[in-house]
Amino acid sequence: MTVRVQTEDFDVGLEMLALRQRNPKVGAVASFVGVVRDLNDGDDVSSLTLEHYPGMTERSLEDIVSEAKDRWDIYDALIIHRVGKLLPLDQIVLVLVTSAHRGESFKACEFLMDYLKTRAPFWKKEQTSMGSRWVEARESDASAAMRWDKMRDD
Amino acid sequence: MTVRVQTEDFDVGLEMLALRQRNPKVGAVASFVGVVRDLNDGDDVSSLTLEHYPGMTERSLEDIVSEAKDRWDIYDALIIHRVGKLLPLDQIVLVLVTSAHRGESFKACEFLMDYLKTRAPFWKKEQTSMGSRWVEARESDASAAMRWDKMRDD
């Protein structure tokens, strides 16, 4: 499966092996792991709760993976995103991309993260010493995603 | 240790955990794994032998990591490169970068690979059904590395 939304943790090493061993033509594996930090906007974060829109989440992630495969010469991609309650140092998200040469997997991996950040319906709520709060969307994420839209026009 | 040159395989999951768990401020881990392909320039590759220049290899890799730390706001980086005889599907190289936000670790990780490809003294010899041959340096690797030189001037 190309995308998974789950409460359980994931094993990066195992997922990587499973993805690349299917295909002896894989020469490059780029990956990204997002991790819960103990600090955000200056406040201590004791835990994080991730809400999502079941159904739409999987669909939007699959669309993003399809788009990456259209754009770059990659073999496979995997996105795992966790939901529910997470603690500092917990893994949140994994993006893996395999390709023959490194340029394609690097670009596709960064693209997947940038698009996921603005298009996949997940919302983070932080529990801090100052109480609970919904994490605000970052302008920098919107502009990171827009780079790729621009590139397409070129 | 920031760089390791070794004949043994490495465990991406363990290395990632060790690197990121030192620091609860890590929010992003970008990684790259290079893998031996069973095919290169149209010929079946049965094995690969990696030669290096002991001493200079470690030194050049450490220099590259220092340069990445100067250029981007990253926490840590790790490079593991294998030498000796490798088979198709074997891992060759691991580059790991941790940072607070994803943009920095993605850029630093790709930079480390591009610079390693042109500056670190490793040489690959392929064993194919047509005999042994030294892998030729690719022009595309030289231009990938040059992108970063250009960026520095901007």
Place this chain on the structure above:
Amino acid sequence: MKIKVLFFAKLREAFQTNQVEVTFIGSDNKVSDVLIALRKKGEAWADELDENKSFRIAVNQEMVTEDVTLSEADEIALFPPVTGG
């Protein structure tokens, strides 16, 4: 025409419900008509769905703009800008 509207995250909390049903007489209704109807449900609704607020709209699980025309049994969802990853 009956339209189901789902809410997520901050909107779900502000409205104290995760879904409502909006009924229209006649067809050719747009997402914007649903928003007009919802804003009348109370202060929190008028406030969170104000034109100046940046919420997102999905129809049948695809993000859209409010000028999209709705069909019977469409699933609308309203939510804040996403913050996953």
Place this chain on the structure above:
Amino acid sequence: MKIKVLFFAKLREAFQTNQVEVTFIGSDNKVSDVLIALRKKGEAWADELDENKSFRIAVNQEMVTEDVTLSEADEIALFPPVTGG
């Protein structure tokens, strides 16, 4: 002045040795002088170290160009463009 020269990969194989020592009378010798001396060692040497061939030079484990001046006990290495990663 004695200079140790190391060879790697294809050059090591072509020269059938992984190192030689080059002796100069006097100082102020450059890498290019070492290359001139080495090219005289035989056909393989002249061929592989021809000016048109793209080999790399390291002095004390740093890549340099052939106009670098050498000091006593410097370690030179000659090798093909690198192909790791």
